Amino acid sequence: MQQPLQISSEFIEKHTDFLELTRALQEGFANKKMLVPKRHHHDFPNPITQKDTTLLLMPAWNPGNEAGVKVVTVNPGNDKFDLPSIQGSYLYLDAKTGVLKAIMDAKNLTAKRTAAASALASSFLSRENTETMLMIGTGALSVNLIRAHAAVRPIKKVFIWGRNQAKAEVLCQELSQDSFEICSVSSVAACIGDVDLVSCATLSETPLVLGEDLVHGQHIDLVGAYKPNMRESDDETIRRTSVFLDTRESGLKESGDIAIPLKHGLLKESDIIADLFDLCSEAVPGRTSENEITLFKSVGHALEDLIAASYYYSKL
Structure with missing residues (x-):
């Protein structure tokens, strides 16, 4: 079985064109075929930092084409460890077969898509x-x-x-x-x-x-x-x-x-x-x-x- 590709933070950084990504998001939000169930949001205590950690599970499907789920933790106390507050991975799937196509760095993926979403809103507002x-x-x-x-x-x-x-x-x-x-x-x-x-x-x-x-x-x-x-x-x-x-x-x-x-x-x-x-x-x-x-x-x-x-x- 073919192993999923690894897409690193460095790859994401190198291959980001914010105007392209913003336009891709605009097409996605206008596509009524996309299915996005309610995301899972769980808070649990972190006794080391004394600040709750949040676990997010965020799935989405484009039926017959692609699917994916992001698994992320948000740790407000991570400055104590000199680490970013957001940690996680994105699992990118073939929606026809369920085969895992790629595992991506979720932190940089999240940063890029979040910024692009704000830019998308700005283009209207x-x-x-x-x-x-x-x-x-x-x-x-x-x-x-x-x-x-x-x-x-x-x-x-x-x-x-x-x-x-x-x-x-x-x-x-x-x-x-x-x-x-x-x-x-x-x-x-x-x-x-x-x-x-x-x-x-x-x-x-x-x-x-x-x-x-x-x-x-x-x-x-x-x-x-x-x-x-x-x-x-x-x-x-x-x-x-x-x-x-x-x-x-x-x-x-x-x-x-x-x-x-x-x-x-x-x-x-x-x-x-x-x-x-x-x-x-x-x-x-x-x-x-x-x-x-x-x-x-x-x-x-x-x-x-x-x-x-x-x-x-x-x-x-």
Whole structure:
């Protein structure tokens, strides 16, 4: 029996074109034949770090063609071991035979597809002349989010803020050869009102994006805060923005950015304008005015994993 191919993080890094990947995701979200069952989400205690570990099982099928499942753990305490918080593998299958075709590094696959999904949303929700960006967070997603957004909008200047400014400086150095100017900032408030796009990817339990600081025409991209008790934006942000999700099923309950306003009655399910399925099928328009402040909340979806796995498998 033929052994499954191994697709490494390095291969994924080398063969990523964010514009290509974003377009592949757009086609995937518009494809009504894809089947995505509810993902398994389990939290269990980690007595060493004193922070719960989350186990995610995310399957998806394109009947008669391909299938896959991602097995991932999210470990917020992994900085103690100098390891990324996300660990896991993606199993890519032939849907006709069930044969395992490839095993892929899930951490980088997740980072790339997550960033591409945010860029996809931005292509519908941010202004076409978006030139400036604030990146809140210095984790593994940050570089990918910046490059993905720059693939769909003419980004000329990027600001980076993180709790550890030394990490922000390292990211500036890593991106110094890209097509945009980049620098670190000492506070979010110092520049959030001066940018067209705000992307936030943190594990924060308290809001970092404050509605009182937002200005007309901005697009807010919230990628972190994956648990109901985590929150990257405050109530005023929700009040002032047009809210969009990656998917309604997961987005309404998995993150505190949406779940908490829903619980308190600040936001109703009917207030959610659209998700990526709606946008990509052209059932609902995205941004409708230059002054509108749009907000996209992403919690991740197994469809994104399968499309990304197919994309990287095609690069072999």
